[in-house]
Amino acid sequence: MTLTVPLDAIAACLRGVIPSPFATCSPDGIPNITYMSIVLRVDSDRVALSRQFFNKTRANLDANPRGQVWVVDPDTLAQYALDLEYLHTEAQGATFDAMRTNLEAVASQTGMAGVFRLRGVDIHRVLGCEQVGGPAPPATARTERDPLLALDELTRRLAAAEDYDAATQTALEALEDVFGFAPSILLARDAGADRLFAVAGNGYDRPAAGAEVRLGEGVIGTAAQSGQVVCVANLARSRIMQSAVRAALASRGAPVANEIPLPGLPVPASVAAVPLAAQGEVTGVLYLESERAGHFGPHNERLLRVIGRHLALALAGLAREEGDPGAGATAPPTASAPSDVAEDRAPVCVSYYQADDSVFVGDRYVVKGAPGRILWKLLREHADAGRAEFTNRELRLDESLGLPAGADNLEARLLVLRKRLATDEVPIALERVGRGRLELGVAGPLQLVEVPTGGVMSAAHAARER
Amino acid sequence: MRRVAIDEDIRAFLEQAPATVVASRDAEMRPALARAWGLDVQADGSELTFCVGVPDGSPVQENLEGNGAIAVTFSRPSTYRTVQIKGEVLALDEPTDEQLRAADSHADAFSAEVLTLGLPADAGRRLRGEVRLISVRMRVSEMFDQTPGPGAGSRL
Incomplete structure (x- = not known):
């Protein structure tokens, strides 16, 4: 018919x-x-x-x-x-x-x-x-590009990205240039801890790296857990409707939970969470926001699925390469010359808390979790043996870091760590100096303090990490 | 049969320019919708009058004339509070100038209400459209709370 x-x-x-x-x-x-x-x-x-x-x-x-x-x-x-x-x-x-x-x-x-x-x-x-009724007023011009052309451009740019770090930024920038999808956050899945952490952001005033979302919680966590694209066309309306239900439930004495804050815009009109799936697993989530209602919805779910799958495969391929970089990166780690550290400069005091692997430089919080453990290892070896150069491979093989075998997301964690160090303006820098290689720089003599944890906190921590 | 009437609380709610939609049906029980504007509650709350938009080709006027069955839903976009009133048509007329002005006011107040939800500033007028309006007076027989949630559908 x-x-x-x-x-x-x-x-x-x-x-x-x-x-x-x-x-x-x-x-x-x-x-x-x-x-x-x-x-x-x-x-x-x-x-x-x-x-x-x-x-x-x-x-x-x-x-x-x-x-x-x-x-x-x-x-x-x-x-x-x-x-x-x-x-x-x-x-x-x-x-x-x-x-x-x-x-x-x-x-x-x-x-x-x-x-x-x-x-x-x-x-x-x-x-x-x-x-209904007569002809509508003229439609707002909708200039939707041919999605194949746009995908061609996105994948071309991604294919040119040389490493994981560049690929995350290239992807988010291309999504804005080509599709108008911004602001955005890219989150990687922390397989060991049932949560996702942000590795890159685009279009926000403040850096997104390090923000965490629990698996199964909110639109991002639900997308990761279900492997399905989640689009909310009109978040304001959804909120109002749910407030109405919340009020009805509360008036009957039923317990109601608190709203979970989204990591991006204070009041996005429309959002999408796109699972990044590769090799049968969800490895992360691409989270998109818009100030325009209806920007994300059933009309672009298919496109978002394709973008998610392609991005997941591209990032997985780059992560693998960095873990196995070939002869160039297997050279023995070099010790930095003692003269690198100027003893007359102010000491850099770093504290590490076992309770949640959090690292503070002075009284400034830098990072926690797996990136915190990695930073602490690098700093210890720098202080003990004067080492400044490290390889992804040795970190991956270091059992003391507790990275889950086969799904360690090391590149994503290092990316978070590098960004946190860069944005917090701490006197410690971690730079990529080649495929799969890192260089640690510290602007003064290190003073390291490790704060042990026992008893209840330790047990709670261990349970949470699982 | 218990007497059903619009109380002060619902009367106040209807003054807040809710989105108002009318459902009618034909002899073969096929429903047809229309938008309504300019709500006026009779003093004792037992009757309600409003204007219904009947675009060309709409069966709504014929339905209302033919069998008088009518349901009207009032929903406020900013809170989702929703009330449905069912009843029977008592009279269909050409709207008075006062009713037409009330319909315009309702559309404008609705626009103001949905402006914060990202809709155009003339949303109400656009939804009303340039369609013919008829005046409908109905008797209130049943009222339901349809605010989303566990109480949705309960009788008022």
Whole structure:
């Protein structure tokens, strides 16, 4: 059947920016209206609506499958009436998974995990699709580039990146230049600790490196755990809706969790979290924000999936190369000449806390976790043996660092460490001096203090790290 | 049958320019939607009058004339508070000038309400569109709280 207005022509209405009123009718002739957060296009003549709270709608559809939903273009506010016929409900499959992941991610972000349970998605045939009223005001010009051209440019730039560090920055900059996706944060997965940590950011006032997100928490953690792209077309609206539910729950005395802050813009209008999947594993998340509602949604999920997979493979390849750099990097580590350290300069006091592997330079916190352990090892060897040059390979093989074998994400951790040292303006520098090689520079004689931890803190720490 | 009436709380809510959508149905139980503007609650709360947009080709006027079944949902975008009122049509008329002015005011107040949600400054007028309005007076038979959450669908 050919629709007067094809569903492809109203893709902007199907992003979930503006809620859609949905009318059904009971067999005894009483109409009913509910609001749908999103109407998803399934194919050229079918759409999917979520089943959540509203029992009346379900009862009506079971008895009388006819319905009508209005969708609104968020740019022009043109409205389209879709006459529907309910076909069946799906509680598994691609459409269900996509909708569930998005709902759960937003719920988790707003501290409402477990409250929004998607019972199923109702699949409807679209019998008619007409614009309501006269012609709409002229649409805001949408100049969407051919995605293949854009992908060509993104992958060309990534292919030219020489190492992991450059690739992370190139990727984020290209996403902004080519797709207009900014600001953005790239997070790597810390396999040993069920969390993700930011390795690069683009478009923010403050550096993103080092920010952490727990696996399964919020849109980023949900994307990492589920391996699915999470897009929130209109975060403000999602927040309002969840606040309404929160208030209803609180008034009944039910416990409600706090909202989880997002790592980027104070109030993003639309966000996307794209899992980076390679070799069957999620290795990180590309997190994108926009100040424009509807910037991310079902219309660009496929593109984001492709970007995520390509980025994951590119970064995995570069990480492997740096771990196995060939003859050049296997030269024996060199000891720095004693004259490198000027004894008359102010001492650099560094404290290391075993409790969480945090490192402080003076009273300034620098880094914790695995990057903290790495920094402490480098500093100790620098102080004890005068070493300044290190290889990725020796760090990877050093069991005392406790990096998980085979999934250590060493390059990502080193990147975080280098950025933290650079941005915190501490008198310690860590530079890449070739593929798989690092040089440590300290602007004065080192004074190292290790603060041991025992008892409860140590046990808690060990449990958390697992 | 218990008497259902719009109380002070809901009356105040309806004055906050909520998005208002009407559902009608034809003889074959096929529902059809329309937007409504300019809400006026009768003093005792048992009746409600508003303007309904009926674009060319819309079956809504014919439906309302034919069987009188009507549901109206009021939803405030800034809070998601949502109320649905069901009942029957008592009268369909040409709107008075005062009703048309009230419809304009409602659209403008709605625009102000959704401005913070990133919609255009004339969102209300655009949603109303340049369509013919009819005046609908309805009797209130049932009221439901449809604010999202565990209480959604409960009778008021």
